[in-house]
Amino acid sequence: MYKYLNIKQTPKLSGSIEISGAKNAALPIIASTILAKNDVFLTNVPEVADVKTLLKLFSLLGAEYQFENNSLKINTAGINNTTAVYEIVKTMRASILVLGPLLSRFGECKVSLPGGCAIGARPVDLHLKALEAMGAEIKIEGGYIHATGKLSGADIIFDKITVTGTENIVMAAALAKGKTRIINAAKEPEVIQLCEILQNAGVEIEGIGTNEIIVHGSDGELLNFKEERIIPDRIEAGTYLAAGAITNSQITLKNVIPAHLESVLVKFSQMGFKLEATENEITIFPAQKILPTNISTTEFPGFPTDMQAQFMAIATQAEGVSIIEERLFENRFMHVPELNRLGANIKIQSKTATIQGPTPLVGADVMATDLRASSALVLAGLIAKGETNVHRIYHLFRGYEKLTEKFKALGAQVELKDEPLP
């Protein structure tokens, strides 16, 4: 039975919540355990659908794990199958993250080619070209990437900055023979944590957190992982701050790293919200007047595309015209027609959305189309008059742990309900 999320208008939120571990850090780090020779212990692992999907894939490959209370113990010694099947990859594109480590450990693997998704075409050509430069032979057969060969270090120049592309090549390079130089590498905190964990496991890596990473490969020797704690989810944190902002309330988030949210915090303060941050907490305070904003999404440390939809929801309540440009994904405005159904006045021209605020919102039935688009609809539902029902919410559970519990803890009236049969 499918569920939908019923949200009743909530004039004010209050209180505090804990932010979970980052989905986009946990996924590559779990993938990297393919390179381990020992049991790996990870804590602060979010219990979200994407993590469970990756673990299901690991079971199919022959790995063993225990996952309880956000702690994961994983052993990949028993991997005896190197095919990531379509049935898994179609539900989660990030499955592509097993390509680099499987190939570097086993010299052969097959990974279903991820198709496009709701936010764009999202090719993986840059991952494949980089692996070819390291000596892999890549064939596309029956919808699968079939990669073979022993990897050697190489100079890789990414034509575009790619997060999972950088992660795949760092993992491939960790076991390759010789030195791999990745130029135009991604600098996201999740990429940094993956590099640091591999470094703690014995791989020499230079330039972590810069756009040129150098990995000295172990030439096939498996790694000795330490126990590691997944960093807090900066996008989950940004989403709850956006809930504070759209309801113009004071709320506090615990277990966050404010430095990972700098570009997002700057936009909140430009919109009139006061913020206070300590080492691992952030409090947002109401604005006297919500000001319009101009946002252009870009790679870290710029404004993240994964926060674009949430800011669009807030911009519907700003006094004036906001302009939001989406520069990373060509189809990441699927929330716009749904926000307009709630009463927003948003026009799209090519990569740019123009939001005329403030517009009163009125509850309606709306459809979630992808993870962050869904969260923008939940935010809008908090302030929409009456009740809003967000359908297809399985998207939300890909990336938000204990979503209803956390919103309820902040005083929101949200309920999961069973979809009535047609």
Ligand SMILES: CC(=O)N[C@H]1[C@@H](OP(=O)(O)OP(=O)(O)OC[C@H]2O[C@@H](n3ccc(=O)[nH]c3=O)[C@H](O)[C@@H]2O)O[C@H](CO)[C@@H](O)[C@@H]1O
């Ligand atoms: C699991 C994970 O960490 N997902 C994040 C990751 O996705 P993901 O790693 O898939 O995103 P990329 O950084 O690779 O994509 C950036 C741009 O490069 C393009 N591209 C990428 C690879 C390639 O081989 N060819 C190519 O053309 C993409 O289509 C996109 O236009 O970074 C995105 C950008 O910050 C975030 O929105 C996602 O939440």
Ligand SMILES: C=C(OP(=O)(O)O)C(=O)O
């Ligand atoms: C786009 C996202 O995830 P993915 O890359 O897994 O689709 C996201 O986390 O917002």
